Amino acid sequence: QVQLVESGGGLVQAGGSLRLSCVASGRTFGYLGMGWFRQTPGKEREFVAAIRWNGDSTYYGDSVKGRFTISRDNVKNTMYLEMNSLKPEDTAVYYCAAARTFAVVGPATTFDYWGQGTQVTVSA
Numbered sequence: 001q002v003q004l005v006e007s008g009g010g011l012v013q014a015g016g017s018l019r020l021s022c023v024a025s026g027r028t029f030g031y032l033g034m035g036w037f038r039q040t041p042g043k044e045r046e047f048v049a050a051i052r053w054n055g056d057s058t059y060y061g062d063s064v065k066g067r068f069t070i071s072r073d074n075v076k077n078t079m080y081l082e083m084n085s086l087k088p089e090d091t092a093v094y095y096c097a098a099a100r101t102f103a104v105v106g107p108a109t110t111f112d113y114w115g116q117g118t119q120v121t122v123s124a
Contacts (some may be wrong), residue, residue, distance in 0.1 A: 002027045002113040004096045009118030012086055020081040022096030029077040033105035036081045038092035047107035059106040086122045093117040
């Protein structure tokens with residue numbers, strides 16, 4: 001089992017920045033592909049970004065390319081999402097997810113574990 005805990009969400013003005021963190025426990029973090037998703041009420045969950053177990057491959061959703069950066073620290077068992085130039089449409093609950101795979105991860109990956117989410121609100 002893997003437990004995932006997100007943090008770093010909050011309220012920010014448009015154009016601002018936030019950094020989300022996801023701490024994993026329960027299974028060797030370095031063996032997991034990791035990803036970020038987001039969801040707003042009434043909408044389907046949206047893929048945001050993903051990173052391979054060793055950090056050598058990343059994948060971004062079109063709506064965040066060039067603004068968000070995913071990274072990981074396998075020593076600290078932590079994944080990050082640096083969010084810049086935030087827009088009101090980035091407002092959502094952001095979820096951390098983990099996949100038991102060494103392959104490149106992306107929107108088609110089956111993620112096995114999920115966190116509880118952290119709210120990000122971007123005001124106009």
